[in-house]
Amino acid sequence: MTNLAGKSVLLVISGGIAAYKSLELIRLLRKARTEVRCILTKGGSEFITPLSVSALSEHPVYTDLFSLKDESEMGHIRLSRDADIIIVTPASANLMAKLANGIADDLASTTLLASNKPIFVAPAMNPEMWAKPSTQRNIEILRSDGVQFIGPAAGEMACSETGLGRMIEPQDIFDALQSYFKLSTPLAGKRALVTSGPTYEPIDPVRFIGNRSSGKQGHAIAAALARAGAEVTLVTGHVSLADPVGVRTLHVETASEMLDACQSALPAHIAVCAAAVADWRVENSADQKIKKQTGASTPSLSFIENPDILAEISKSPNRPDLVIGFAAETQDVVKAAQEKLVRKGCDWILANQVGKTDNPVFGTDHNQVTLVSRSNCDEWPPLSKKEVAARLVEAMISHFNDTGTKHDDKPISRPLSSAS
Numbered sequence: 001m002t003n004l005a006g007k008s009v010l011l012v013i014s015g016g017i018a019a020y021k022s023l024e025l026i027r028l029l030r031k032a033r034t035e036v037r038c039i040l041t042k043g044g045s046e047f048i049t050p051l052s053v054s055a056l057s058e059h060p061v062y063t064d065l066f067s068l069k070d071e072s073e074m075g076h077i078r079l080s081r082d083a084d085i086i087i088v089t090p091a092s093a094n095l096m097a098k099l100a101n102g103i104a105d106d107l108a109s110t111t112l113l114a115s116n117k118p119i120f121v122a123p124a125m126n127p128e129m130w131a132k133p134s135t136q137r138n139i140e141i142l143r144s145d146g147v148q149f150i151g152p153a154a155g156e157m158a159c160s161e162t163g164l165g166r167m168i169e170p171q172d173i174f175d176a177l178q179s180y181f182k183l184s185t186p187l188a189g190k191r192a193l194v195t196s197g198p199t200y201e202p203i204d205p206v207r208f209i210g211n212r213s214s215g216k217q218g219h220a221i222a223a224a225l226a227r228a229g230a231e232v233t234l235v236t237g238h239v240s241l242a243d244p245v246g247v248r249t250l251h252v253e254t255a256s257e258m259l260d261a262c263q264s265a266l267p268a269h270i271a272v273c274a275a276a277v278a279d280w281r282v283e284n285s286a287d288q289k290i291k292k293q294t295g296a297s298t299p300s301l302s303f304i305e306n307p308d309i310l311a312e313i314s315k316s317p318n319r320p321d322l323v324i325g326f327a328a329e330t331q332d333v334v335k336a337a338q339e340k341l342v343r344k345g346c347d348w349i350l351a352n353q354v355g356k357t358d359n360p361v362f363g364t365d366h367n368q369v370t371l372v373s374r375s376n377c378d379e380w381p382p383l384s385k386k387e388v389a390a391r392l393v394e395a396m397i398s399h400f401n402d403t404g405t406k407h408d409d410k411p412i413s414r415p416l417s418s419a420s
């Protein structure tokens with residue numbers, strides 16, 4: 001999997017004979033499991049059709065700022081906000097001039113002006129146009145504004161003149177984007193294991209004992225780790241969330257199955273146990289549905305203890321460098337988390353208070369946690385679960401930077417090929 005997996009790219013295709021090369025770029029990005037949304041300018045649509053762009057990107061193509069249909073499907077502000085980066089291929093002299101001078105008179109230029117994301121351009125134009133002082137002035141402005149140039153290359157042009165101005169090949173653009181994301185993916189080379197959701201412990205084939213975990217917190221952590229470049233395995237109990245993009249997801253039901261799946265995902269550098277695992281399972285679960293019989297006594301269940309997955313991971317010979325648990329408590333949250341940290345042998349615990357009627361945590365989009373380590377307690381403000389995930393990943397990145405534990409100077413003990 002490349003470090004483009006799970007990223008989102010907004011591709012602006014402006015007018016020029018090289019527009020057809022954008023189709024190949026879309027294909028390469030989709031193959032790398034990158035989300036691609038496209039804006040096709042009026043000039044661009046003289047060279048390639050919206051239908052081919054839409055078919056390859058698997059999304060509608062946006063063409064017109066003043067189209068009610070385009071704006072209602074995805075407004076131009078959101079188009080620029082949802083992407084990780086924006087890339088213009090080919091970048092015509094005209095579109096570069098607009099971008100350099102803040103002109104917003106169509107969907108592409110307006111979206112670029114409204115953008116708060118890194119912008120890349122792959123220019124394509126006749127060598128004389130490229131060399132013109134006006135174009136060179138615009139290039140200077142764009143460079144000083146932080147726009148990043150990929151190319152152009154020198155060579156023979158479609159107009160049969162030779163010189164600088166050819167659009168760089170799609171594979172080279174793809175490689176440049178990969179390098180960019182490598183720099184912005186500080187956990188590249190790290191393997192991470194995340195548990196999420198509830199476990200279901202069967203009473204009989206139709207009934208089970210479960211809990212209220214929705215998986216939102218665990219899934220958000222898996223997605224945030226993947227965005228930071230880690231190779232993530234998510235082991236999840238039954239939830240109604242989609243599998244996060246770019247994350248290997250293993251679906252399990254019981255605590256025992258969760259333990260097996262986690263062990264199959266080791267060795268790893270990081271483990272985060274956010275699942276709400278049942279502490280006990282039913283010892284006398286039935287193979288057939290327990291029937292209600294008139295006059296018979298109500299069935300009674302006996303329980304045995306489930307394996308503690310977090311504790312097992314912490315004492316595994318393949319122990320990850322950083323083992324993180326959660327503590328879900330209804331009272332004395334931090335004290336209980338400190339005890340669990342020691343008892344379960346992990347490095348950090350995120351303590352969260354559950355069961356509050358005003359903010360139940362289970363199933364909602366928000367959380368309020370205290371990060372407990374052996375030497376410190378850091379109370380975070382109320383945040384969305386996605387923000388908790390992002391902040392936790394930031395803390396992991398700082399931890400690895402501080403300890404200097406790089407993936408290549410502390411090799412994991414078992415070959416990766418035998419791990420899954």
Ligand code: PMT
Pocket residue numbers: 195197212213214215216217218255273274275276277278279306307308309310311324325326327328329340344352354361362363364385
């Ligand atoms: O899923 P959401 O709706 O988004 O809700 C998020 C959450 C409340 C489930 C999450 O933030 C959380 O607190 N997860 C841990 C829930 C839990 O089981 O806490 P605990 O205090 O009982 O367990 C402590 C730690 O041991 C946890 O990391 C847990 O995953 C782990 N554990 C517990 C029991 C067990 N048999 N095996 C384990 O690995």
